[in-house]
Amino acid sequence: MSKYGLHGCLRAKEGNGDSLAEILIKASQIMNDAITCHLYLVSRDPDRPDDIYVTEVWDSKEDHDASLAMEGVPQLISQAMPMLEGKPTGGQALEILGGKGININ
Amino acid sequence: MSKYGLHGCLRAKEGNGDSLAEILIKASQIMNDAITCHLYLVSRDPDRPDDIYVTEVWDSKEDHDASLAMEGVPQLISQAMPMLEGKPTGGQALEILGGKGININ
Numbered sequence: 001m002s003k004y005g006l007h008g009c010l011r012a013k014e015g016n017g018d019s020l021a022e023i024l025i026k027a028s029q030i031m032n033d034a035i036t037c038h039l040y041l042v043s044r045d046p047d048r049p050d051d052i053y054v055t056e057v058w059d060s061k062e063d064h065d066a067s068l069a070m071e072g073v074p075q076l077i078s079q080a081m082p083m084l085e086g087k088p089t090g091g092q093a094l095e096i097l098g099g100k101g102i103n104i105n
Numbered sequence: 106m107s108k109y110g111l112h113g114c115l116r117a118k119e120g121n122g123d124s125l126a127e128i129l130i131k132a133s134q135i136m137n138d139a140i141t142c143h144l145y146l147v148s149r150d151p152d153r154p155d156d157i158y159v160t161e162v163w164d165s166k167e168d169h170d171a172s173l174a175m176e177g178v179p180q181l182i183s184q185a186m187p188m189l190e191g192k193p194t195g196g197q198a199l200e201i202l203g204g205k206g207i208n209i210n
Binding site for chain 1: 110157206207
């Protein structure tokens with residue numbers, strides 16, 4: 001069965017990239033309790049340190065969407081929102097086909 | 106220590122997305138032998154079935170670059186090249202900061 005992926009950029013206001021990344025890493029720790037979450041990778045563009053990326057793999061889009069309401073997540077979203085430059089674009093949906101490094105069977 | 110990531114799209118000629126994905130999944134199986142490869146995820150844009158994405162995490166850019174010469178990989182690249190629509194863009198480099206789902210410590 002293929003999985004649901006999402007790759008998106010959150011652009012922080014100038015100088016806020018580190019703080020935004022910290023919040024997203026806290027979010028990834030909450031996702032440790034979500035068995036339908038197979039990947040929640042936080043990264044940044046080395047040339048644009050305020051562009052923080054999140055790459056996620058979930059059993060389904062519904063599982064991803066439900067994660068936004070997990071305990072502690074709405075609070076992290078509230079902390080992150082004022083750091084963002086503009087509105088988040090929502091990211092790029094991906095149909096996960098296979099590969100190495102996560103268990104997607 | 107942060108890791109080196111790469112997220113890139115390979116656009117196949119119309120109708121060649123499945124074949125290209127198969128080749129990339131074969132490549133990911135070769136990467137099972139590369140201990141510096143932490144993620145090699147093959148996915149597609151659900152709205153553009155010929156756009157195949159590869160998301161990789163490596164110890165370093167040098168480890169990634171060296172993987173292109175691993176046994177069997179040049180052959181897979183030769184098989185994939187004629188399927189591509191235009192030249193691959195090279196993808197987006199990412200500095201991996203943390204997250205759930207792969208061991209990046």
